[in-house]
Amino acid sequence: MKSFPRFFTxxxxxxxxLAFFIVVVDLVLYVGIAMHESDVNFSEPSVVVKTVSEALVAEDGGESYAFxxxxxxxxxxxxxxxxxxxxDGNLLWKYKAPDEAVKDYSLNDVALFSHYGYLEDRPSFIWSRDDxxxxxxxxxxxxxxxxxMGFPREAIGRVPLYVLLxxxxxLLIFFVAYLISKRRTVKSIAPLTDALDDLSSGQAVKVNLGGDLKEVGERINxxxxxxxKKDSARDSWIRGISHDIRTPLSMITGYADGIAGDAEVPKRVRDDAAIIRAQGMKIKDLVLDLNAASQLEYDxxxxxxxxxxxxxxLREIIVEYLNGGLSEKYTLGLSIDDTAQDLVLVGDRRLLKRAVQNLVQNAMVHNPAGCAIxxxxxAKRDGSAEYCSITVSxxxxGMSVNDLIMLQSRILQSASSSPKQDEAEPHGLGLVLVEKIVRAHGGIMQLAGDQGAGLVAKLYLPMRHG
Incomplete structure (x- = not known):
């Protein structure tokens, strides 16, 4: 794929x-500053000396000077x-010269102050005349x-200012270039990042790009x-399996139910038939959970x-369990706060019922020796937000703290991606479906518990009063 290298090239x-442009700008600024300082300060001594020389006129054959x-x-x-x-080094004329400078000069003196530019520790400039x-x-x-050469100290003092300028x-050029580059880059890259975000969340995308990144957009498409296509094939496969299993499973559970209720059949056979029926119902529930989880996962x-x-x-769910032959090993209770009697939740009744049933069933499956459920x-309130809390304990x-953390991690991973067959763990698909249902309703699920102290599942769902 050549488009990416071209883009970055x-x-x-x-x-x-940009770097070349900055060098050119710096050079222009340097030349401009140098010319300005030259006009204002560096040329000033020459102008002064020349003006003085032109104004100094010899009179009486050089015996005196007019100035x-x-x-x-x-x-x-x-x-x-x-x-x-x-x-000859003799002093011909002076104007307000300091006392130490009023003297005759040897050739060596003239050579020294001409070379170093200082006469009696004062900066001096020279102009050659005929006399x-x-x-x-x-x-x-x-x-x-x-x-x-003489450098004005005032100009030297302005050097830091010029460097700062x-x-x-x-920096201004870099900032403007950064804004332009950022705008161009974001305009080019933003459709790709948005498409990748949608793709990671399972949504189909269609990217239309031109220029160097056109090929990248086509690859994403x-x-x-x-x-x-894979998701569609998977959904079709799950729906097909669910449909194909339903009929023979109904026959198995039907015959098993008939055998278990036939008084003429030996008790051992009736007990085996009851076990077959119970396991068949578990398979039916698993297939329903798998189908519902898949459909929720892909919206x-x-x-x-x-x-x-x-x-x-909740009362309906409890009554169905109690009337459905709840095992004596389990006790099932219901507690509703007085402030929660009239709570109304806007959502899918069938899925919400399924979520609570899965939590109750999960407690039974993982406590075969029996427990109280x-x-x-x-009703809960957090500022202006109001929600209900459904608890199944x-x-x-129970579970150890480490196992509970691992369970919550697996549930979150399964909620955002497809669970693999080799990753099946206790409390797996049923809780994954519960999390998907709660998330589809804008809520969250929390798990708590400890080894030997049972498990608590809390569903927090937004709601309003009826």
Whole structure:
């Protein structure tokens, strides 16, 4: 698949182009700053020296000099001073020069301050004239001299500001590029991530993409179609098995029931027939649970929503068990809070009944020696949310904390994926179906218990008053 490499190659090329663009911007900023500083500060000494030189005029054959006007005012503004040194090093003229600078200079002195740019520890600039060497000195804090170059200390002080300006420009470019890149990438990738989320939750997807990711979208569509066909085949197989088992199973349980109720048949045979009938009913329940769990898992069984009076539903379940020949090993009770007598749950009555029956049956199956089973109904409120709590507890053998954690983990895994045959465990399919039914109604199931202290299953379902 070549579309992914092309997509990321384009991203890398865009990054390289961005880096090149930033280099160009930095270069432009550097040149602009340098030209600005050159115009404002670096050229200023040359302008001052040239202006002073032009204003300094020799008179009387070089015996005296005329100076003043704008040039003198300019020196005063800069707090600068000036000297004119003759070819022999003698001082020809001065203007407000410090006392230590008013002297004759040797060739070595001229060479030193010409090279280092300092005269008596003051930054100095030189201008060559026919009658000698003009020296203009500035305050010690105005320039930092390097050889014959002078760097304005004010400009040097602004270097951190310029660095911050360049970095800010780079960060701004990066941020704008990030926003644009994020928008482009999200626009390209979002349909894929949404499709994968839907696919992981078992929904069919159809992705329509163009450009470099078109091939990826087509592959996802192919995978979705394959999964859909497999799910359809699985559902058809489960429904077919359920249908094929129902008729012979009904015959087996019917004949077994007839034999168990025939007084002319020996007691041992009647007992065996009763066992066959009981096991046949378990198989029937397992097939019904498997079919219902599969349909709920793939959202193929729509909820038959109606108003369900929860207290009445629980009484109906208890009566059916008591009238159906409940074994003497088990006692079955019902407790309903006074505040829960009129609770109305909006949901599928048949599935909710199945969920409670599975919990009661689960308590019987895993406590063959007998136990007391209690079904309870309570009204709960959490802020503005109101829900009912259906509790099925037993006094049986219970489970250890580790086994209970493993059971809850298996139930959650089975609720989000298809359970494998080699992963069958106690409390398996029946509780998985209960969790699926509760989740389909917007509720949750919780399990609690301890070794030798029985098991408690709580169903929390949103509801309203009738």
């Amino acid at each position: 384009k991203q890398l090329l865009l990054f390289a182009a 003043g006007g704008d040039a003198a005012q300019l020196l005063d503004e800069k707090d600068a001073w000036a000297l004119l040194i003759g070819p 000698g060497l003009l020296v203009v000195g500035f305050p010690a804090s105005s320039y930092s001299m390097y050889s014959t 360049v970095l800010s420009a780079d 192919e995978a979705s179609e394959i999964i859909r 193929m069984q729509p909820l038959n929503v109606e108003e369900v009076r929860v207290a009445g539903l 209690e079904v309870g109904l309570h 037993d006094t049986g053998q």
